[in-house]
Amino acid sequence: MSGSDPVPAGDPALRAAVDDFAYPPADAPAADAQLVQLLTPEGERVDYPGYSVDLTDDEYRALYRDLVLVRRIDVEATALQRQGELGIWASLLGQEAAQVGSGRALRPNDMAFPTYREHGVAWCRDVDPLTLLGLYRGVSNGGWDPADKNFHLYAIVIGSQTLHATGYAMGIQKDGTDDAVIAYFGDGASSQGDVNEAFVFAAVYNAPVVFFCQNNQWAISEPLERQTRIPLYQRSRGFGFPGVRVDGNDVLATLAVTRKALDDARSGQGPTLVEAYTYRMGAHTTSDDPTRYRLASELEAWKLKDPIERMKSFLYKNRLGGPDFFGQVEAEADELAAYVRKGCLEMADPEPLVAFDHVYAEEHPLVAAERAAYADYLESFADALPLDALPLDAPPLGAESAH
Amino acid sequence: MATVTLAKALNEGLRQAMETDSKVLIMGEDVGKLGGVFRVTDGLQKDFGEDRVIDTPLAESGIVGTAIGLAIRGYRPVCEIQFDGFVYPAYDQIVSQLAKMHYRSKGSVKLPVVIRIPFGGGIGAVEHHSESPEAYFAHTAGLRVVACSNPVDAYFMIQQAITCDDPVIFFEPKRRYWEKADLDPAVAPGPLFASRVVRPGAHATVVAYGPMVRVAMDAATAAEDDGHSIEVIDLRTLSPLDMAPVYDSVRRTGHLVVVHEAPVNVGLGAEIAARVTEECFYSLQAPVLRVGGFDTPYPPSRLEEDYLPDLDRVLDAVERSLRL
Numbered sequence: 001m002s003g004s005d006p007v008p009a010g011d012p013a014l015r016a017a018v019d020d021f022a023y024p025p026a027d028a029p030a031a032d033a034q035l036v037q038l039l040t041p042e043g044e045r046v047d048y049p050g051y052s053v054d055l056t057d058d059e060y061r062a063l064y065r066d067l068v069l070v071r072r073i074d075v076e077a078t079a080l081q082r083q084g085e086l087g088i089w090a091s092l093l094g095q096e097a098a099q100v101g102s103g104r105a106l107r108p109n110d111m112a113f114p115t116y117r118e119h120g121v122a123w124c125r126d127v128d129p130l131t132l133l134g135l136y137r138g139v140s141n142g143g144w145d146p147a148d149k150n151f152h153l154y155a156i157v158i159g160s161q162t163l164h165a166t167g168y169a170m171g172i173q174k175d176g177t178d179d180a181v182i183a184y185f186g187d188g189a190s191s192q193g194d195v196n197e198a199f200v201f202a203a204v205y206n207a208p209v210v211f212f213c214q215n216n217q218w219a220i221s222e223p224l225e226r227q228t229r230i231p232l233y234q235r236s237r238g239f240g241f242p243g244v245r246v247d248g249n250d251v252l253a254t255l256a257v258t259r260k261a262l263d264d265a266r267s268g269q270g271p272t273l274v275e276a277y278t279y280r281m282g283a284h285t286t287s288d289d290p291t292r293y294r295l296a297s298e299l300e301a302w303k304l305k306d307p308i309e310r311m312k313s314f315l316y317k318n319r320l321g322g323p324d325f326f327g328q329v330e331a332e333a334d335e336l337a338a339y340v341r342k343g344c345l346e347m348a349d350p351e352p353l354v355a356f357d358h359v360y361a362e363e364h365p366l367v368a369a370e371r372a373a374y375a376d377y378l379e380s381f382a383d384a385l386p387l388d389a390l391p392l393d394a395p396p397l398g399a400e401s402a403h
Numbered sequence: 404m405a406t407v408t409l410a411k412a413l414n415e416g417l418r419q420a421m422e423t424d425s426k427v428l429i430m431g432e433d434v435g436k437l438g439g440v441f442r443v444t445d446g447l448q449k450d451f452g453e454d455r456v457i458d459t460p461l462a463e464s465g466i467v468g469t470a471i472g473l474a475i476r477g478y479r480p481v482c483e484i485q486f487d488g489f490v491y492p493a494y495d496q497i498v499s500q501l502a503k504m505h506y507r508s509k510g511s512v513k514l515p516v517v518i519r520i521p522f523g524g525g526i527g528a529v530e531h532h533s534e535s536p537e538a539y540f541a542h543t544a545g546l547r548v549v550a551c552s553n554p555v556d557a558y559f560m561i562q563q564a565i566t567c568d569d570p571v572i573f574f575e576p577k578r579r580y581w582e583k584a585d586l587d588p589a590v591a592p593g594p595l596f597a598s599r600v601v602r603p604g605a606h607a608t609v610v611a612y613g614p615m616v617r618v619a620m621d622a623a624t625a626a627e628d629d630g631h632s633i634e635v636i637d638l639r640t641l642s643p644l645d646m647a648p649v650y651d652s653v654r655r656t657g658h659l660v661v662v663h664e665a666p667v668n669v670g671l672g673a674e675i676a677a678r679v680t681e682e683c684f685y686s687l688q689a690p691v692l693r694v695g696g697f698d699t700p701y702p703p704s705r706l707e708e709d710y711l712p713d714l715d716r717v718l719d720a721v722e723r724s725l726r727l
Binding site (some may be wrong): 140142245 | 454459460462464465467468469470471472473474475476477478492495496499500503504505507508509510511512513515545546547567568569642643644645707
């Protein structure tokens with residue numbers, strides 16, 4: 001290899017450079033790590049300078065419940081896709097803590113701009129999971145009112161929403177309120193021009209926005225080191241605002257870090273980049289096959305850092321939850337899964353003319369004319385015999401006249 | 404009544420819109436202290452403050468993307484794209500985000516964003532400063548596209564675009580910025596999304612918009628010498644197209660020539676020709692002809708007089724049509 005050859009993704013040295021740490025060795029003081037962690041993978045509560053959570057017993061239990069229910073929605077949706085009820089599904093498996101921790105850090109008036117994988121944040125914003133399924137079933141393009149729960153539409157063109165979040169935050173500044181905004185995106189989107197432009201705008205206007213990057217290590221098949229040569233949280237430094245890396249599988253740390261970043265934003269200290277270091281335990285979407293590009297051993301290693309298991313251990317160890325509580329959450333999850341399944345199966349296809357709705361806020365003559373023409377066209381079949389009314393043994397239509 | 408240039412008329416229109424609605428913002432590169440490279444926003448930052456007339460970082464996608472966010476928050480941003488050829492970095496934000504949000508949200512998110520684009524050639528500029536990208540936007544559902552051709556329209560159309568609840572791509576004929584007309588702000592304007600017959604005639608119809616309206620008018624005057632009476636229609640709105648005045652005219656004249664600076668291939672002229680063929684087939688005495696830029700990149704400016712349709716090329720097309 002000559003000196004000018006590009007370093008191939010997957011090179012261990014390159015990987016080490018973007019990791020900046022591995023998960024710290026068990027005997028290392030957590031404070032030495034670059035990773036904010038308040039709950040170890042074994043469920044031990046640890047301290048990290050500058051970040052803390054002081055929750056009631058009920059609040060700890062509520063976070064656990066969120067994690068379990070969110071995963072259950074995800075598992076059910078994946079099953080529904082496999083059974084042909086959804087066209088596609090983007091699983092959040094493994095990212096529950098990053099989403100619940102950040103989602104629960106938001107105040108009601110704060111605004112969230114999600115990507116297409118933020119089902120856990122949607123849950124925290126009280127968005128009906130069936131609304132999300134409608135997008136993946138193909139009966140809507142989202143279709144919810146973002147102002148309803150302060151949860152914007154899913155963004156599919158990755159990174160585009162970070163600019164919307166920044167503009168919204170600039171609006172908050174003009175309004176003079178103390179609301180804040182959170183923009184979700186991933187390690188892949190961190191390469192997008194829009195994300196970098198959002199960093200510039202947010203920095204120069206000091207906009208109250210938190211850039212919440214879930215680094216789940218994979219952008220479909222491309223590993224992190226194909227997106228960056230430095231740890232992602234350090235990107236913000238060049239734009240002039242702080243960045244912090246949090247254990248994205250630790251719901252307590254994610255909550256603490258996001259809450260602080262939002263508080264900084266609302267108190268006029270401008271944007272923060274939060275890199276939630278996590279792992280996409282599932283495929284990119286149900287259409288993806290991760291066995292083509294990553295090793296099973298990697299997944300096995302991350303399973304030991306599962307966000308739900310560590311919270312469960314924590315609750316057990318601190319006698320905050322026992323079999324009754326865990327059983328009760330499981331039962332609730334079963335109920336939720338049944339609700340999701342039933343609602344999905346009952347979701348009817350929209351009427352054809354719905355395709356013409358809401359193209360414009362004000363009447364547009366071309367759309368109106370095309371709608372009318374298509375309605376007439378459909379109407380022209382009204383007198384035709386429905387196909388399912390034909391007897392099964394009937395000759396093909398037109399067969400007689402062909403004789 | 405005052406005599407104003409087209410640039411000044413836009414400036415006055417923007418000022419009026421900002422005075423009427425405190426949610427109206429102006430964003431763009433050099434729109435503040437400098438007043439825009441064409442001075443269209445001259446003096447507005449001084450009078451309305453940096454909070455409402457915002458000099459942005461030099462990033463077009465960022466300008467439009469943050470304007471979308473501001474609109475979601477309830478503002479009515481007017482973005483200036485400095486030159487036509489600089490709009491493409493914002494293309495995703497315009498075509499995938501701005502245009503589709505209302506549809507995707509089933510009508511709950513309105514994005515009343517105006518994107519002003521000085522367009523077209525004729526000022527001897529270097530490359531990427533003389534383009535006519537209107538067809539890209541007119542092709543996109545969810546956007547409205549208009550082009551003003553004169554100071555009076557500029558004054559009213561910019562205000563009407565700002566009050567529209569849909570995103571509007573607002574094309575300004577940059578080589579006409581310095582043309583003057585008498586403006587009476589008290590006159591009630593016609594609707595924004597309407598074409599207009601600007602010169603009646605009997606023998607042939609010429610449809611144009613933006614900077615080409617002046618060329619079409621001059622051609623019509625010149626044609627009088629040859630005994631040809633040409634009706635000129637200023638299209639004004641490119642999405643939606645307002646075809647009724649065009650159909651009405653073609654049914655009377657039987658001849659149609661469409662003129663634009665943009666390349667002819669898959670341009671607005673193609674759509675207009677197709678629709679006129681559908682609606683006025685038996686009135687047409689000749690095929691619809693198009694006069695436009697070449698299907699080349701915009702050439703070096705020393706060649707732009709060849710590229711840009713002028714009076715002679717318009718008359719040539721009219722005569723070819725009338726001979727048929």
